[in-house]
Amino acid sequence: MPPNKPAGTDPARTLALLWRHSLEPSPTRGPRQSLTADQVVDAAIALADEQGLDAVTVRSVAAAVGTSPMSIYTYVPGGKSELLELMIDAVYVRAERPALEKLGWRKRIMAIANQNRALYAAHPWLILASTSRPPLGPGVIAKYEYELAAFDGLGLSDIELDSALTFVLGFVAANARSAADAAALASTTTLTDEQWWERQAGILSRVVDPTKYPRATRVGQAAGAAQGGAYDAETAYRFGMERVLDGLGELVERRKNAP
Known part of the structure; x- marks a missing residue:
């Protein structure tokens, strides 16, 4: 074979x-495995x-x-x-699983998001290994149980709990994938993002008309100056997670106010 x-x-x-x-050891025949x-x-x-x-x-x-x-x-x-x-x-x-019980719900969900992000940083291949049919082993089951606990007390149905967790982890995985792509690109060039943009600035100033592309010019310049480039994974993660939590907050409020 x-x-x-x-x-x-x-x-x-x-x-x-x-x-x-977790299973009873089965009797083996033949020489002892090394x-x-x-x-x-x-x-x-x-x-x-x-x-x-x-x-x-x-x-x-x-x-x-x-x-x-x-x-x-x-x-x-x-x-x-x-x-x-x-x-x-x-x-x-x-994976480490710190206690969540004493945290508010937003901090609990942010904690599991941060833990998953740290896992992707430590094991970037996990981004590629993700599957719609996860291995149903003790690690996956324990992780699922722990992460669902972050949503305790929010009044969500079981289906909503699963969907909410999928929503959070989907955002984290997407951000981790973009961060990995950016890191891979940076490793293949000697230019930093700032240096790369400086090299483009001269030509862009001649070919891009600010009166024709006012929003792209204004916003692009502001974002580039703030982030040091076109994309910053940390900025995208912080902004995105706040919006994820805001969205979940609306659902939580609707469930609390439901008759």
């Missing part, structure tokens, strides 16, 4: 792997953190743990796709 070409991912087997620490699934997953996470998700292959993980590519399938039979699910859940298992 060639590396990264497993026979197929079995959802039931993957779920058992995700919950392996590695554990945790060691394989840890090696894959380290590779993804350092070199990106494309660097994670059965062959590269095997090299990192000092074994053969075929041996990796002993621990992760489904290959890279199954390994990715284990990686995501492992990151979520280890």
Whole structure:
């Protein structure tokens, strides 16, 4: 079986792997394994953190743990796709979850947004690994339970709770993706954003007529001066999260005032 070409991912087997620490150990036959699934997953996470998700292959993980590519399938039979699910859940298992109970609802939701943003910063590959079918392991379930608690006492229905959380996390993921794109662009050029705009200023002043594009000229100049460039992830995050919270605030008020 060639590396990264497993026979197929079995959802039931993957779920058992995700919950392996909670299940009764099954008797094994044959020689004792020299590695554990945790060691394989840890090696894959380290590779993804350092070199990106494309660097994670059965062959590269095997090299990192000092074994053969075929041996990796002993621990992760489904290959890279199954390994990715284990990686995501492992990151979520280890995430810190500070107490939220004493905070107001806006601060609770901002706290979970900030925690997710920090996860994306620490593990940028998570942005690419997000899926509409999340791995239903202990990390994902614990994260979901914890984040839903941020909405306690707001009078939302269960469907609204799920949608509200999806709304918040969707914004955070979009901001993290834009921030990663900006960082990747910055790493490929020797110019800072400020220097890049200075290089454009001379030509733009000759070709862009402020009387024809008054809003673009005025707002662009103001934003560029304030942010040091066309885009600033921190500014976009702060502004966007305030609007997300404002929008949720309107829903909360409607539920409180409902007859």
